[in-house]
Each structure stands twice: as structure tokens, then as C-alpha cells.
Amino acid sequence: MQQELKKILEIQELDMNMLQLLNRKRERKKELDKIEGIKTDLQKRMSNKQNDITEQKTLIRHIESEVKEVVEKIKKYEDQQSQVKKVDEFNALSHEISRAERERVNKEQQLSKLYDILAADEEALQNLSETLDSTAESSQTLEEEIKTAISEINQEGQKVKKTRDTLTQEADPETFAIYERLLNNKRDRVIVPIENRCCSGCHITLTPQHENLVRKGDRLTFCEHCSRVHFWPESEVLEGTAVSPKPRRRRRANKTS
Ligand SMILES: [Zn+2]
Numbered sequence: 001m002q003q004e005l006k007k008i009l010e011i012q013e014l015d016m017n018m019l020q021l022l023n024r025k026r027e028r029k030k031e032l033d034k035i036e037g038i039k040t041d042l043q044k045r046m047s048n049k050q051n052d053i054t055e056q057k058t059l060i061r062h063i064e065s066e067v068k069e070v071v072e073k074i075k076k077y078e079d080q081q082s083q084v085k086k087v088d089e090f091n092a093l094s095h096e097i098s099r100a101e102r103e104r105v106n107k108e109q110q111l112s113k114l115y116d117i118l119a120a121d122e123e124a125l126q127n128l129s130e131t132l133d134s135t136a137e138s139s140q141t142l143e144e145e146i147k148t149a150i151s152e153i154n155q156e157g158q159k160v161k162k163t164r165d166t167l168t169q170e171a172d173p174e175t176f177a178i179y180e181r182l183l184n185n186k187r188d189r190v191i192v193p194i195e196n197r198c199c200s201g202c203h204i205t206l207t208p209q210h211e212n213l214v215r216k217g218d219r220l221t222f223c224e225h226c227s228r229v230h231f232w233p234e235s236e237v238l239e240g241t242a243v244s245p246k247p248r249r250r251r252r253a254n255k256t257s
Contacts, residue, residue, distance in 0.1 A: 002217040002237040193233035202226035
């Protein structure tokens, strides 16, 4: 059984490497998303500002034409006034004229405020546009760097996968199926050594009987607490592999060689 685990342990190391690569890739993608988010936010604010400006311009045009109408109305009253003979008619028109004048002044004040708001909004839009440009420019190098890093991670991942594919061809199918199921569950090492009579996956102490079973290595032994598969790290079969290469084992290996 230890012999069968040996191949799976090699696969496991590759899978841990793969999980690390995936984590790194996820982190780098998050960075890209963040940059993209800043730019999208600026674009959204620009678009909102542009809408405000369009609305203000429409309103301004509307009020400007109202002012024009009032001015024409005043002119009409003045023309009428020059032709009337009666004092009360003249006074009535004077009253209308001063009312229209007040209306004109009100509208012009309203316009003046709108011109100020429009100018401020146009300036704000210009600032947003400049900020977006400089953000895009300054983040370009970083974005390229991240994209290159992601592509390198992908390449490394391809290599790992290729090696893994070869190893899985050689692995015991039954043991491998168990391993994969556990791995998908835990996304962590699932074939783990017993260390100081503890499961090195969940760190819970194991019984001597359990340890003996693992030592014998006749069949797969699962941790009762975390379901990981145990192996005996000092097993002769596993010597020289990447799994917990302790100096103690190395020394022993040297002695026997
Ligand atoms: Zn455990």
C-alpha cells in the first residue's frame, strides 16, 4: 500500500503546487479587477456629469427663449403705450411692463446661476477626463506586468499538469480516485504522515492500534477525525521521496547505502 501511496504523494505535491498557482493567479486577477474598477468608476462619473451638463443646457435654452419672449412682450407693451390716449390705459400698461421686467430679471438671475453651475460641471468633467487619462497611463505598466505574471502562472500550470497527467497514468486507479475525492473536498494535503502519534492533517492524537496499522501499510488507513489517508513517514518505501524528508531519515538512508 505504501508503494501505491508513493506515486500519489508525488501527485499530491504537484497538486499543492497547482493550488498555490491558482491562488496566486486569483490574487493577480483581483489586482487587475481593482484597476479596472477604478477606471469604470471614473467613466461612470464622467457619464453622469455629461448627462447633468446636457440637462442643464436644455434648461438654459428653454429659459433663454422665455427671456426672449418676455423682452418681446415688454417691447409690445411699450409700443402700445406710445399709442394709447387715456391715462388709466397708460398706467395699466406701465404696470404690465414693470411686471414683465421683474419676470425678466428673475429669469436672468436664474440663468446666471445655471451658467455658473454649467461652468463648474464642465470643469469637473474636464478634471475627471484628465484623471481617467492619467490613471489609465499610470496603471498601464502595472496591468501589463500583472498580465505577464498571469501568463507565466498559466505556463507553469500547464507544465505541472503535464507532469501530473503522466503520473496519474502510472498511479493505482483506485487509490488515485480516493485521493482525488478527498482532495476536492479539502483542497489541502490529504495523504499525510503520522507525526508524534498525531494526524499531521488535523493534529488529533491517534491510537497505538491505528499507528500500527499504518506502520504495517497493508491497506489504506483513514484518519477517524478528518478522513485523510495516513502514511508512515519512516517507511523504507518512501525514502528519498519529497515527503517530509527529515534529517533523521536521511542519516539512516546514508548508513544503509
Ligand atoms: Zn486527521
